[in-house]
Amino acid sequence: MKEDLLHFIWKHQRFSKNELKTANNESLVIHKQGMHNQHIAGPDFLNAQIKIGEQRWAGNIEIHSKSSDWYAHNHQSDPNYSSVILHVVWEHDVEVFNLHDQIIPVIELVHFINKDLLEEYEKLIENKRDWIPCATSISNVDEFTWKNWLERLFIERLEQKSLLVKQLLDDTNNNWEEVCFALIAKSFGGNINGEGFLKVALSIPISIFQKTANSVVLEAVFMGQAGMLQEEIDEPYYKLLQQEYHFTKHKYQLKELRDVKMNYFKLRPPNFPTIRISQLVNLYTKNSNLFHALIRESSLGNLQDLLGGQVSEFWSTHYTFNKSSSKRTKKISLSTIELLIINTILPLRYAFEQHYGKFEEEKFISFFRSLKSEQNTIIKKFEILGVPASNAIDSQALIHLKKNYCDSKRCLECNVGYKLLSV
Secondary structure, rough: OHHHHHHHHHOOOOOOOOEEEOOOOOOEEEEEEEEOOOOOOOEEEEEEEEEEEOEEEEEEEEEEEEEHHHHHHHHHOHHHHHHHHEEEEEEEOOOEEEEOOOEEOEEHHOOOOOOHHHHHHHHHHOOOOOOOOOOOOOOHOOOOHHHHHHHHHHHHHHHHHHHHHHHHHHHHHOHHHHHHHHHHHHHHHHHHHHHHHHHHHHHOOOHHHHHHHHHHHHHHHHHOOOOOOOOOOOOOOHHHHHHHHHHHHHHOOOOOOOOOOOOOOOOOOOOOHHHHHHHHHHOOOOOOOOHHHHOOOHHHHHHHHHHHOOOOOOOHHHHOOOOOOOOOOOOOOOHHHHHHHHHHHHHHHHHHHHHOOOHHHHHHHHOOOOOOOOHHHHHHHHHHOOOOOOOOOHHHHHHHHHHHHHHHOOOHHHHHHHHOOOO
């Protein structure tokens, strides 16, 4: 019997409480099961209240598969466990004593659990055939449960993504404009070049982008730091960028990056790093204080307009330096803008509002609920199972659910799993 299931059973009191008995055949009444302790060293449930026989007790609860695990974990000599008033186990194989040589009452849950719950749990955990453990029953979960769980998952995902924001704030001495630039650059790099774009952005003082409205200079700086201007190419624009980069690099004493390489493999031409860098530069030539503009904006349409842009003149007829192509404006697509908002602007805005104590969950969720759902493999498979994503809040939540709960079979921590195990 796994301890995480015993934790779940005790936390949610998923057992018959009629005529509860300890292992020594004393009557047991549970007034409070205690608060689940998942963060600090010590017993599993804190501040419980029970009654054994005629004696009321207040203290902590420890849970193990077997009573002997108490000694395997050396709790008998740990002061943190001196206030344990009940040992909850599946199998009672040995008497347990605390630090003061006092016997600790034991309850064997095996005698009080509904066997249907165990069968349902086994179905979930042992399921290796389906895409997710509850694939065959997930559509049975009611809409109210889904709505609340998806909103919570969405906030969890924002919290997870905001960790990078906090790290970058530390690295940049709380310069929000610099953090914004780095994160937007990472997003423009996509799955293939995102980390490279991030390193390049962090190597360039944001003041260069704020003080320079010349797209040629900014393209030169970013491409130069990305190692894209080191060859000898017989193209006038390439040579111009080389000149601008060398001048600006010397002027601002930029440190050359040696571990960054831009990849083109498996990318469609509109996603080439050359095109994405030019589009990124265009954003900052239009608005040098982009972060403050994004944070102040209260209209989703205006937010999308702020993040719109296109390439410079040279890149309207090129995808690489070596070959020209038919002329195209190569604007940032609406789908790209929406992904930028979902994956970058939302976490950034969330971290900012949390940092200054301005976060209002309902207002925040409502603002972004009008964004369309992402379309990817995860979302499509959930739709097949009868769980559609009606907006970006839902799609972000479902992605988080799959990657952080389903893949690691954290069914006991999932509201869907809880509902399905409510037998």
